[in-house]
């Protein structure tokens with residue numbers, strides 16, 4: 430990945446995108462109950478929770494990340510998030526803030542689709558009861574597909590003429606069209622490989638174009654469903670329907686509003702809450718260190734425990750971001766100055782620098798990505814001072830801790 434990964438948060442108005450973003454970041458996206466409350470796309474830093482390398486070596490106490498933080502071996506790595514506003518059915522033809530939404534989307538590497546599984550908002554985000562959220566999953570995918578298809582079909586005649594005249598391969602011709610979405614040749618190739626008996630491009634019908642675009646979307650916009658508002662009593666039946674209809678799509682049950690609430694109480698010193706878990710302590714558990722809460726809030730916390738935390742194991746918010754990073758096959762890679770102690774420049778704190786890199790990336794590519802193209806790398810070492818070649822790949826737990834020895838600058 431030549432630049433930092435970007436995870437887009439999409440969904441209809443009032444599905445809970447801003448609440449989700451707030452719970453994943455420290456940003457203050459406007460949270461409101463009205464459609465189109467988020468007008469500008471909102472980019473913010475989220476934090477991906479991973480098991481830090483420090484815990485592998487019992488060095489949790491010495492771990493001091495340059496960015497994000499690490500708490501007892503749970504590291505929070507910054508990752509860019511994009512709140513994409515105003516998507517409604519018909520967006521590809523300009524409805525709502527459709528074109529703007531789709532244009533923002535180009536930059537995303539993976540999507541979190543926030544689905545309101547309470548059934549209390551219709552496809553445009555207006556209040557209702559008994560709405561079927563299955564429809565939201567369908568139309569959102571359709572809007573993205575129709576947008577890409579529209580861009581392709583508008584120029585189809587000249588695309589085919591050029592393809593024939595220049596005797597190009599299908600992958601080259603499509604890359605020229607899909608490059609604007611940030612695609613690369615291997616991505617287009619994988620999309621094509623998935624389709625059986627693909628005829629020559631000159632013979633593609635509308636159906637073939639649709640097949641190709643659908644396959645491209647799986648590569649370009651791998652999607653995780655955040656089944657949000659799972660705290661609502663009507664959520665269960667909708668969740669079952671979605672899981673039955675989309676067994677192969679990664680989905681995570683979430684209650685973004687619960688996460689926001691618990692974080693707020695934590696900041697104010699009323700509760701101790703371990704993000705990503707079911708554990709919440711109040712003054713009843715630890716009167717010495719936690720401020721007392723009134724009856725009403727204590728009852729709400731009890732409800733949250735029963736309806737969300739103990740039933741599902743967490744609010745799901747951390748997990749949904751982990752699932753999105755998983756779709757991109759991202760793993761943390763640590764670069765250290767001293768491969769024996771894992772310390773950085775100052776010689777004391779360990780594992781200060783950490784980057785998210787696609788699993789299987791060549792070590793040499795990681796080195797150039799991190800050090801910049803200008804430097805010459807003389808040697809690369811991993812744990813135990815073992816030399817690794819530039820062609821070795823980074824995997825979880827293997828070649829994911831690296832030290833780069835630079836060649837002295839030429840004085841000529």
Ligand SMILES: Nc1nc2c(ncn2[C@@H]2O[C@H](COP(=O)(O)OP(=O)(O)OP(=O)(O)O)[C@@H](O)[C@H]2O)c(=O)[nH]1
Nearest residue numbers: 443444445446447448461465466467658684685686
């Ligand atoms: N019950 C429940 N309500 C939620 C949850 N998440 C968000 N909400 C509520 O849903 C409403 C809409 O949330 P927002 O986060 O503003 O939704 P949005 O998708 O950003 O909406 P737009 O800005 O219109 O695109 C607000 O009243 C939130 O409090 C949740 O997990 N459970």
